[in-house]
Amino acid sequence: MNHFFALPACCTPLDAHWPLPFALPETVLLSTHFDSTLLVNDDFERSAIAPPASIQRSVAKRQAEFLAGRVCARAALQQLEGMDFSPAIGEDRAPVWPAHISGSITHSTGRAAAIVAKKAHWRGLGMDLENILNPERAERLAGEILTAPEMKRMADGRREQLAMLVTLTFSVKESLFKALYPIVQQRFYFEHAEVLEWSERGEVRLRLLTDLSSEWRNGSQLDAQFAVMDGQLLSLVSVRA
Known part of the structure; x- marks a missing residue:
């Protein structure tokens, strides 16, 4: 069953619009706009996303972009197969996805996005903004x-x-x-x-x-x-x- 989490104060509602010229079947891509000046102390808690220690120590901009990307990734996984999962940061700094999932998270000034798919359909996904x-x-x-x-x-x-x-x-x-x-x-x-x-x-x-x-x-x-x-x-x- 899907759970519905509160959206962080720093993020706009998630957008399912496909912005690229060629849609990929069997994928989910979600994006949001974020504003680090609107980040509040309980944004991680209310979104039920645990910040790693490195993020807790970082500046508001890094916290907001991390949170926005993970919010997109978790919602995309929920839409793909009803999974409540937020990728951790691996030792290589890359997101750690479930073994059967390929995915990618990206962010730049004020915008974040994530794309996911089952590896049975797409072995690798890489997205960059x-x-x-x-x-x-x-x-x-x-x-x-x-x-x-x-x-x-x-x-x-x-x-x-x-x-x-x-x-x-x-x-x-x-x-x-x-x-x-x-x-x-x-x-x-x-x-x-x-x-x-x-x-x-x-x-x-x-x-x-x-x-x-x-x-x-x-x-x-x-x-x-x-x-x-x-x-x-x-x-x-x-x-x-």
Whole structure:
């Protein structure tokens, strides 16, 4: 039986709108807006979400974004299969999901979201939300995030797209890591994947540049998708069962 928990004072009612261009069957995605200045002392207690010690010691912004993400994740699991469960933080800092569930939580300025599915349908889900970088910061970060071929394609493109492309590349590589790390149990970094192509419709094609397992080898390609909304970019990488 589903339980209904009070919404934290810092969060807006949960939104089930699918914001990305291509809906994934057998998944639940929920989001909320949050305002850390509205966080009150009993928000965790009234929401029945226990804050880890590291969160209890953190500033209001970190507490609010953690709480907002967990509220979305628990409600998504309730909607998926009536489960009352809030993912803990693992030793690797990633959310700890039930063994038969794949999921991802993300947050950026004022917004949080979670997506869940049964592993029988989706083996891996990685979602990432980022504020669109300003052009100056995008130029500074490009060399840390982009591979040489990505840098060349960016240089050949329109300058007004630079900030969006660096943000997109950062975000989809974050989503890729979130989707594959639970499967391969091996860390990898920005230089170990590259964006091959993308479209303004929200389609992205990625390629691995390193061996992560006997299945996920150098050259393996995956699809991603993204959407831009209110100055933020949301990306998603999904691995079918």
